[in-house]
Amino acid sequence: MKALPQHLRKYIVEQDYGKYTPVDHAVWRFILRQLRAYLGQHAHEVYLQGLKETGIDVERIPQIETISEHLEKFGWRALPVSGFIPPAAFMELQSLGVLPIASDMRSLEHLEYTPAPDIVHEAAGHAPILVHPEFAEYLRQYAQVARKAILNRQDIKQYEAIRDLSDMKENPASTPAQIEAATARLNDVNANMGEISEAGELSRMNWWTAEYGLIGEVARPKIFGAGLLSSVGESRWCLGPNVKRLPLTVDCIKQTYDITEPQPQLFVAEDFQHLSRVLEEMAENMAFRLGGRRGFEKAVKAASVNTIELNSGLQISGQWTEAQWDDADKSANPRRALFVKAVGPSQISFADSELKNQGPAQHPEGFSTPLGAFARFPGRCPSTLADAELAEAGLRAGHRARLELASGFVVEGQLTKIIRDGDTLLLLSWSDCRVTHAGKTYFEPAWGTFDQAVGLEIVSVYGGPADTAHYGERDDFVATRVPPRTPSETEKLKYAHYQQMRDLREGDLQGMALATKLEPLVTIHARTFPNDWLLKLEGLELIQTRASEGTESLQNAWKADLEKFAAENPALAQSIRDGLAMAAVL
Known part of the structure; x- marks a missing residue:
């Protein structure tokens, strides 16, 4: 644990x-x-x-x-x-x-x-x-x-509906109306699942x-x-x-x-x-192997929390809504996104560990960033750039800067932090920042800190946040408990009968001494619980294996009772007959 x-x-x-x-x-x-x-x-x-x-x-x-x-x-x-x-x-x-x-x-x-x-x-x-x-x-x-x-969201609804119906069916206190309502809910969810x-x-x-x-x-x-x-x-x-x-x-x-x-x-x-x-x-066609546009579009359709992983190793988690792609990439699954956007609580991680001050508390409403090569270093993944090369491009922490990407996106503001893991550049943090492209503004200075993700390609897309432990509670991670039941007095009596039967089976009594204990127990139980067949079957097992001589009429009577009950209850018939077939073997 x-x-x-x-x-x-x-x-x-x-x-x-x-x-x-x-x-x-x-x-x-x-x-x-x-x-x-x-x-x-x-x-x-x-x-x-x-x-x-x-x-x-x-x-x-x-x-x-x-x-x-x-x-x-x-x-x-x-x-x-x-x-x-x-x-x-x-x-x-x-x-x-x-x-x-x-x-x-x-x-x-x-x-x-x-x-x-x-x-x-x-x-x-x-x-x-x-x-x-x-x-x-x-x-x-x-x-x-x-x-x-x-x-996707429908998967979560289906899981909840299946769980509720299953628990309802197993709970003896459930009414037919409750089971019918839970069944109708599951049927409705199943009918509206959409694309799997x-x-x-x-x-x-x-x-x-x-x-x-x-x-x-x-x-x-x-x-x-x-x-x-x-x-x-x-x-x-x-x-x-x-x-x-x-x-x-x-x-x-x-x-x-x-x-x-x-x-x-x-x-x-x-x-x-x-x-x-x-x-x-199967795995070969999943988003975590595909990455790129095909993987990203699966995440958008899902409308749930998913993670994109860049070739820099940076992982960004959130509910993805849109991306812009490099039109120059004519492959079946382009991997170079120019811009990505997520809504809702978002998280930035590396090696499955949330970066400091980069969780849902800092990004509660979503996250967006331009991606790709810097114009000063076209075709090169910016995660490989050394501090000296960044300085050559005018990027120094604590100074104002203007960064133009090869895609035409422009980031302009106060560069506050350059965040790395070892030599790998992961994030550039900006204040008083504006992000623009082709006359459209993507980030305003009034919105606070802008964290720019660094990476050239989306190499993997997969379900859930990268660092689940720090992301917080999600719809698909809610813990529930099956509530304990309080037995009625009648149920307690049934339990007592079964315990007596177990005590007899685990005891040493044989022959008529055992039969004289079994007969009243089975008789009283059958009178009190006429629809309970299992205790009588356990009694038959005992009497056949340890008290067979002189109890033939009692054995035959119990067998006849069980066979009659099986005939009257088709849903239980096979179980009872299977039990009868093994009754002579303890």
Whole structure:
């Protein structure tokens, strides 16, 4: 935790292991028993090894600290978070070798699948595959690329809408009207997304690989995506005849997805190295690699905070609105901008570190600057000019000066500071300054200090500020918490029944001594909670494995009850039948 950048620490929470109820542990146990049995045959071969290597116990919800200790030998660690965290924060954590694990636990009502992140998805889905070094390397590479992706305002709205709907669905206190309203909001956001952003494309890439990826032969693939590894229902569905399976290519980013529905098609990677090759192909067309006009125009369309990096190494962050380009450059992606402008809080950095007095506090309303060669030194990047050469051009700190750029921009005023990093010229700071070009004024003396950026080309454009820690709070970096629930008296009674069942399972009673304890517990629970089938299934497991003689009629009655409940509740039928199939194995 102490090694994390300050701006990421707000997402980390205490796991609060005591918050997990006996029902939570029972749900975990049921899911993990089913996953281990099914995925032992159908997941990538590293899965079962990964469960063991990461210290994940089938019998109870794991402590994230324990998972982290096991992951350290693979170059990773795990930290608990609460529910959805912003994608930018999630990716930055992964790029640092941290697996964020949602500490929340899905409810019994959402046993097969929950759209909200939970410890089943993160711990039983993501963590075991990290044991494979090639997948771990891919995930780290992906996070590094995703950190550079440009996201737009609609991405932020979509993230918020998905988070709100997912939390609403998982909260038992939510009303149908609230869920309907949250669904309508998400549908409205999705209908108005416009052109997909780089962050949106990376989200699709992640969905079709780390979340819902298959691997091996297209005709007989294995599962490795965490969304599939954490859901028996979806893992069974994905290998069935109704799902189209396609070879993985970079075109997967053109395929949309719905987090609330089973996927009609999935993509199959040849191996984990194949993932890295597809990622690299995608990265080649991203703004952080392209730079220049193409990269800059992506930032303008996004209407979010993004960074341009000049060939001098100077990084300027803000919401970019316009640029003028060198008409002499006829290339497909001209890199020489003559002037750039951003609005809103802006920041000037070098090597990802904000320069002194060059943050949003000094540039709260925006930032603009001419760029390019000085007329006195045409064709040469001004960042390479020595102080003697600046003096030759009449540029000396503490003196008035007139600087003409090769583009025709003129900067005239009192040169107050010449700012360098080593020998590299980064900024010229002016007071009482006016900036003009072709009869138009771009900066007035009354506006205060003018900071002129130095650079010849825009070599990279990427999402977010260069120095996130010093930039301040952004819309896409807001930390939220899933509020704790206060159980009702009825829920406390349910918890007590499940705890009694666990105590019996972990105790030493056998035969009729065990049966005489089980029968009243299951009977009272069924009478009090007629829609709760899991405790009766746990009772059946115990009586079949440790008290089978002389209890045949009771076993048959409980089986019949469970089969009847399955027939009357189609949505739960497969889970109950899976449980019955394994009831004789503790």
